[in-house]
Amino acid sequence: MPAHSAAFLMPSSFEDEDSFSDGTSREVVGGLTAQSRVVLGQKLRRLPLKKFGLAMLVLATVGAACAFARGSLTRKGAPGRAGAATALHEKKGSKHKHGKKKCGKSFDKCGGSDFTGASCCQRGCACIEQSQYFSMCKAPAGLDECDLDKAGLMADKLRKKAVPLRKRAEKKAALYKKKQARADKLQTAFVEARAVAMQALQKAQVVKAKLDKQNQTYLSAVKKSHQIGWERDQAVLWWTTVNNEHNADCGDWNGKCQESKCCQHGCGCIWKNAYYSQCGPPKGQSSCSVAIAEASAKEHAIKATGNDKKTSLEDAKQSAEDAKAEVVNGKKALDNLVVEHDKLHKEYTKCHGDRVQAQKLRDSSKKAADYAKKRAKQVKKKIGKAQIAADVWEEAVREPVTV
Numbered sequence: 001m002p003a004h005s006a007a008f009l010m011p012s013s014f015e016d017e018d019s020f021s022d023g024t025s026r027e028v029v030g031g032l033t034a035q036s037r038v039v040l041g042q043k044l045r046r047l048p049l050k051k052f053g054l055a056m057l058v059l060a061t062v063g064a065a066c067a068f069a070r071g072s073l074t075r076k077g078a079p080g081r082a083g084a085a086t087a088l089h090e091k092k093g094s095k096h097k098h099g100k101k102k103c104g105k106s107f108d109k110c111g112g113s114d115f116t117g118a119s120c121c122q123r124g125c126a127c128i129e130q131s132q133y134f135s136m137c138k139a140p141a142g143l144d145e146c147d148l149d150k151a152g153l154m155a156d157k158l159r160k161k162a163v164p165l166r167k168r169a170e171k172k173a174a175l176y177k178k179k180q181a182r183a184d185k186l187q188t189a190f191v192e193a194r195a196v197a198m199q200a201l202q203k204a205q206v207v208k209a210k211l212d213k214q215n216q217t218y219l220s221a222v223k224k225s226h227q228i229g230w231e232r233d234q235a236v237l238w239w240t241t242v243n244n245e246h247n248a249d250c251g252d253w254n255g256k257c258q259e260s261k262c263c264q265h266g267c268g269c270i271w272k273n274a275y276y277s278q279c280g281p282p283k284g285q286s287s288c289s290v291a292i293a294e295a296s297a298k299e300h301a302i303k304a305t306g307n308d309k310k311t312s313l314e315d316a317k318q319s320a321e322d323a324k325a326e327v328v329n330g331k332k333a334l335d336n337l338v339v340e341h342d343k344l345h346k347e348y349t350k351c352h353g354d355r356v357q358a359q360k361l362r363d364s365s366k367k368a369a370d371y372a373k374k375r376a377k378q379v380k381k382k383i384g385k386a387q388i389a390a391d392v393w394e395e396a397v398r399e400p401v402t403v
């Protein structure tokens with residue numbers, strides 16, 4: 001067969017060596033060097049037509065294996081830049097198909113809630129989410145067209161950006177842990193202070209209940225003492241009148257008695273005001289007599305003693321003294337309870353102040369811990385965003401998967 005016929009049957013990828021600007025890439029194409037292609041051309045001129053197909057199959061297989069090996073070495077030499085070398089039969093920025101749909105070029109839509117096209121972009125462009133309704137193919141920063149090398153640099157840059165963020169996140173996490181530990185400790189202190197304050201309050205409340213009860217008892221005793229004292233005074237008045245029935249020097253009926261304090265004919269010296277007292281019969285009686293005075297004296301004595309057998313003046317006086325003693329004892333018990341309650345209330349006030357202070361410290365520390373937690377989450381979120389962005393741009397340099 002003529003030599004130009006063999007050359008005509010070569011794969012199109014062998015035709016243009018000058019389309020590759022990089023020396024390494026120039027050698028990689030088809031797995032054959034330029035020298036190998038010359039040798040191949042020379043040999044093809046000598047090969048019979050029947051052997052040409054077998055030779056091409058062997059050489060193509062060897063070339064593909066070499067290209068795969070060289071591509072693997074290239075990817076291993078540049079971590080984070082997977083698929084950075086231009087693929088076989090593919091130029092930078094070339095279009096790809098995702099299934100039966102073409103991947104988008106720069107500024108094309110590539111995603112969204114109602115998007116039905118191919119969710120991919122040409123190599124060198126990244127599918128960047130703008131919102132849940134819209135994602136767009138974007139070229140590397142500063143470019144309008146997809147660029148494989150620039151996309152790889154974008155991925156590397158974003159990976160490096162995450163390094164200081166991780167260190168910062170570790171510091172923020174450690175600070176949050178420290179502040180949270182302090183907040184937990186102050187929370188425990190607050191709970192203890194609150195428990196102590198509650199115990200002090202309960203003690204004070206128990207004594208306060210006793211104090212209120214004793215105060216009622218004391219007021220009742222005072223009221224009773226006043227009533228008995230008045231009945232005693234009335235018994236004294238009328239028993240004195242009975243004993244002075246023949247005293248001619250005492251005042252007569254309706255006569256003045258504020259100075260002498262005694263009256264004749266069974267009348268009593270009735271107090272009218274601070275400046276005047278007048279002789280007259282007992283309340284409810286219209287005349288004075290010793291019998292009426294004695295009956296009135298006994299009636300008041302019985303009311304004073306609470307016993308109808310005790311009607312004498314001495315009985316009334318003794319009952320008044322007993323009532324007065326009851327008031328004194330009640331007042332003493334009341335004063336003791338007041339002192340005890342004041343002491344317990346003072347102790348509770350101090351414990352309450354400690355509880356309030358512990359609560360303030362707890363709240364302040366908790367606020368600081370919450371803020372530290374928020375900052376730690378913010379940095380962690382930034383790391384997540386940088387990680388996602390790096391993954392997106394790494395995806396932009398990978399070979400698209402077809403289905």
